[in-house]
Amino acid sequence: MRTPLIAGNWKMNGSRSQTKALLHGITSGLQEDTGVEILVLPVFVYLEEARHLLSQTSIQLGAQDLYPGGSGAYTGEVSGHMLKDVGCGYVLVGHSERRTLFHEGLPLVAAKFKAAVEAGLKPILCVGETKQQRENGATETVIREQIESVIEVAGIGAFHDAVIAYEPVWAIGTGLTATPEQAQAVHLTIREQIAQNHVDMAKRIRILYGGSMKADNAAALLAQSDIDGGLIGGAALDANSFLAICEAAVQKVI
Numbered sequence: 524m525r526t527p528l529i530a531g532n533w534k535m536n537g538s539r540s541q542t543k544a545l546l547h548g549i550t551s552g553l554q555e556d557t558g559v560e561i562l563v564l565p566v567f568v569y570l571e572e573a574r575h576l577l578s579q580t581s582i583q584l585g586a587q588d589l590y591p592g593g594s595g596a597y598t599g600e601v602s603g604h605m606l607k608d609v610g611c612g613y614v615l616v617g618h619s620e621r622r623t624l625f626h627e628g629l630p631l632v633a634a635k636f637k638a639a640v641e642a643g644l645k646p647i648l649c650v651g652e653t654k655q656q657r658e659n660g661a662t663e664t665v666i667r668e669q670i671e672s673v674i675e676v677a678g679i680g681a682f683h684d685a686v687i688a689y690e691p692v693w694a695i696g697t698g699l700t701a702t703p704e705q706a707q708a709v710h711l712t713i714r715e716q717i718a719q720n721h722v723d724m725a726k727r728i729r730i731l732y733g734g735s736m737k738a739d740n741a742a743a744l745l746a747q748s749d750i751d752g753g754l755i756g757g758a759a760l761d762a763n764s765f766l767a768i769c770e771a772a773v774q775k776v777i
């Protein structure tokens with residue numbers, strides 16, 4: 524049984540005081556020992572504060588991006604080793620907002636994934652198709668390429684502790700959600716692709732769904748056999764709605 528993972532991607536939201544308040548709301552409402560792993564991904568500059576506030580809890584800390592270099596002349600960037608140094612265990616790689624707004628192509632995403640693993644972080648590789656790609660019947664091809672390009676650079680062994688997040692671009696922040704059946708079909712395809720490279724890896728890897736997952740649709744999505752958790756944006760900014768999604772994941776374990 525794969526441990527469900529519920530991850531809150533806070534994107535570029537909040538202030539120092541709002542970060543504290545949100546963490547307080549989550550930590551005070553969360554049950555311990557539920558068999559579900561909970562992760563928050565705050566803004567870089569609040570990671571240290573978050574680490575401090577989460578130190579007595581089982582909630583994991585992660586970052587939303589990294590740069591695939593060691594120390595050096597990369598103005599404005601943050602390395603995997605630095606993230607590890609401030610207590611991160613996870614890092615997002617290839618989120619669609621990075622791919623689109625910041626023009627991150629397949630080679631850069633693959634380099635980031637590899638650098639994350641080398642720094643001892645667990646990468647969460649985000650993949651997904653646009654509305655047009657879905658309408659053109661290209662969903663599988665697009666996702667296959669997004670994953671294959673990482674396997675080519677990092678090797679399938681690098682997926683040992685990694686997570687994949689299927690996030691249909693048309694569902695991110697739009698209020699549109701893939702139906703549980705649509706999501707399950709893509710998750711199964713992703714797992715089959717991993718199995719073609721490494722059968723055991725496919726059994727162990729967690730594949731999250733992201734894209735307008737909310738308290739009222741989480742249970743149906745999480746009930747699908749290949750959906751191992753959620754990557755939550757908007758609904759993770761409210762402690763009660765995030766906690767409700769965590770609770771829906773608990774039902775998957777019971």
Ligand code: PGA
Nearest residue numbers: 695696734735755756757
């Ligand atoms: P959303 O974002 O839940 O607001 O759609 C998900 C994500 O981008 O990770």
